[in-house]
Amino acid sequence: MKRNQIDSAYTWDLSSMFASQEAFNTCYQECESLVNALTKQKGHIADTKESFCDFFDQQEELSRKLNNLISYARMYTDVDPDEETAQQNLSKAYVLYQKTVVALNFVDLEVMKEKESIEKYLAEDACKAYRYPMQEIFRRMPHQLDEEKEAMMAQMQDILRVPESTYESFRLEFEPVMVDGKPVFLNGGNYHQFLLNPDEKVRKEAFEHYFQEYKRYQNVFLNLLSGHIKGKAFEARLRDFPSTLEASLFEDGVEKALFDLVVRMGNETYRPYAHEYFKLRKEILGLQQQHVYDIALPLVKSVDITYTVDDCFAILKKALAPLGEDYIAMLDVAREERWIDFMPHEKKRSGAYSAGTYDSKPFILTNFTGEYDSLSTLAHEFGHSMHSYYSHKHNRAMLAEYRIFVAEVASTVNELLLNDYLLKHSDNNDHKAYLLSNLLNQMIGTMYRQTMYATFEYQLYEAIEKGEALSSKDVCDLYEQLNKDYFGDSVIVDDLQRYGCYHVPHFYYNFYVYKYTLGMSVAISFAKKILNGEVDAYREFLTKGGSEAPLDELMHAGVDPRQTQVYEDAFGYFKEILDQFRSCVTHETSQKR
Structure with missing residues (x-):
């Protein structure tokens, strides 16, 4: 289907x-003018309270306009990549962004230099909006x-960024x-579909053909990954951080103890639940041997339920009703104002x-097929959009953007x-199962797999920061052992x-993966409170944006x-769901007998 047919x-x-x-x-020209105007104020940001406020008001305006340029061009090209004007717009917007970063590089340093004067301005109510941004500087x-x-x-x-972009x-x-006797094209986009095939030969061949190419280019990927890590380590050392991990955690204002806690919970304290899950999978699927290419096999045949867009919105209005009438009313607003790009197309x-x-508007891109996914x-992305909607509604622009640290909670x-x-x-018991x-x-992919990834990332960074010479064999040996620990005795970790x-790809995001586990755990805590009628604190959280530390x-x-x-609550909830599922499939088996 082509876009113009939708x-x-x-x-x-x-x-x-x-x-x-x-x-x-x-708008592009206005951004250029604002950059020039701000650059001319170098050395005079804090001359007076008025010059201070005026500078950051202009910087806020520039940020808004520049974000509009980039977001518009990127969203346009995501649905119409062949539109040459849109591609040119995106390229121009990114170039302007980089020029802006370089041109305004003096700002933080000047704010620090004028800390005493600025703190006096911040004590006045007229400047209270600038307090948190200045505190962060x-x-x-x-480390400046x-x-x-x-x-x-x-x-x-x-x-x-060259390793990541490469x-x-x-x-x-x-x-x-x-x-079925015919060759079928394989790439990263459809690899997972092969792993759902009931024919073991298909699953195995897809797995082998896929990872054989990563083996073939292992030294290329090693150089990219180690180059990325060395770049991050270089910047961390230059800024006087004890490690790259602590430099990353510093951005979110958290201590290493939090990272260690999250990783320990998934990798040690509650790992037996994951092993129990993989053992149950093997039993339900009736496999004599369960390989890594078997773990995507559906435990329950897809139920014959499809949804129209109207069906989805009707269900979401009921499912999200605990969040309040004003919250679910925005579902209608989203449709009326065309926030959402629904359909897949060429x-x-x-x-x-x-x-x-x-x-x-807090736009949403999705590829709607009518299945449960x-x-x-739609529920997930609407959560993100409502987080943005309330954050923007309750804060001025400089205080509106929430951090990645909390980004997955609302969704x-x-x-x-x-x-x-x-x-x-x-x-319907099948539907429940x-x-x-x-x-x-x-939950397995978010709470367990990501903590394993976080351990791999941490140990790899640590080795490189110590100056150890790592071959691809060293890196792959580490990853293989962590996989064996993760899957337990019920899954054979094949050589490839x-x-x-x-x-x-997340290994190029610099200690991002542990935030998935943290986000899911926090979300479970919030969901339990909401279902118990405790909604106000969560709704207040949605309005915070970037006005506080995450x-x-x-x-x-x-x-x-x-x-x-x-x-304890989050992994305990996983165990509850696992037990419910076991009971469900056991009941179904006994019914068939």
């Missing part, structure tokens, strides 16, 4: 951002470089997989996301509420799985991720 009601309306190319060009003082080095680091960011652009070519980007800016994805809460609703309102199975798969360490936002909402109780 009813416009099922496409997003980006014209609310820029009605024409002329409007885009005008002051917090970075021990001099002006020359900061300028150099700003210019080096493109160079430091990884993203590197396209492997895989041997096709024989299915050349449209795969997957789903929530996007937009302070000035735009489409409903679940996961929505998924959990959806699952709870569907389970409570289903009298299907829902429970999907939830288990999600060791090259899976080069397959995970850890403070969670704590003020009643969930402290530094406490073991959060993870």
Whole structure:
């Protein structure tokens, strides 16, 4: 299907951002003017309270306009990549962004230098909006470089991103997989579909053909991965951090103890539950041997339930009702104002996301097929968008953007509420088993797999920071052993799985993966409170945006991720779902007998 064949009601309306190319060009020129105006104020930011406020008001305006340019161009190309003007817009916007970063590199250093004067301004109510942003700049003082080095680091960011950008652009070519006697094309986009095939030969061949290519180019990937790590380690040392991990944690304002707690909970304390899950999979599937290419096999045959877009919205209105009438009313607003680009079509980007800016609608891209995943994805992305909507509504732009540290909470809460609703309102045992199975798969991938990834990442960084010379064998040996510990005795870790360490894009995101486990654990805590009628604190959390440190936002909402109780509850919930699922499938088996 081509985009122009889709009813416009099922496409997003980006014209609310820029009605024409002329409007885009005008905004671009306004950004250039603002950059020039801000640059001329170098050395005079804190001369007076008025000059201080004026400077950061202008910087805020620049940030808003620049975000509009980038977001609009990126969203446009995601649905219409062949549109040359959109591609040019995106390229121009990114170039302007990089120029802006370099041109305004002096700002933080000047704020630190004028700390005494600025703190006097901040004591006045007229300047209270600037307090948290300035506190964050002051917090970075021990790790700030001099002006020359900061300028150099700003210019080096493109160079430091080379390993990541090369990884993203590197396209492997895989041997096709024989299915029903015919060769079928294999790539990263459809690999998972082969693992769902009931024919073991198909699954095994797809696995081997896929990871054989990572083995073939293992030294290329090793160089990219180690180059990325060395770049991050270099910057951490330059900024006087004890390690790259602590430099990453510093950005979120958390201590290493939190990282250690999250990883310990998934990798040690509650790992037996994961091993129990993999053992149950083997039993249900009746496998004499369970290989890594078997773990995606569905435990329950897909139930014959499909949803229209209307069905999804009707269900979500009921499932998300505990969050309040004003919350679910926004579902109708989202459709009426065309926030959502629903349908898959030729050349449209795969997957789903929530996007937009302070000035735009909180848009959603998805690829709707009518299956359960489409409903679940819509709930997830709507959670992101409502988090953005309330954050933007309650804060000025400089305080509106929430951190990645808390980004997955609202989306996961929505998924959990959806699952709870569907389970409570289903009298079909197959349907319940299907829902429970999907939830288990999600939690295994989020709470357990990610902590294993975090351990691999940490140990790899630690070795490189110590100056150890690592071969691909060393890296793959480490990954293979961690996989064996993760899967336990019920899964055979095949030899080619060791090259899976080069397959995970998150290893280029610098200690991001543990946040998935943290986010899911926190979301479970919130969902339990919401279902018990305790909604106000969570709704307040949705309005915080970037007005507080992310850890403070969670704590003020009643969930402290530094406490073991959060993870005891979360992993305990996993065990509850596992037991419910076991009971469900056992009941079904006994019924058939």
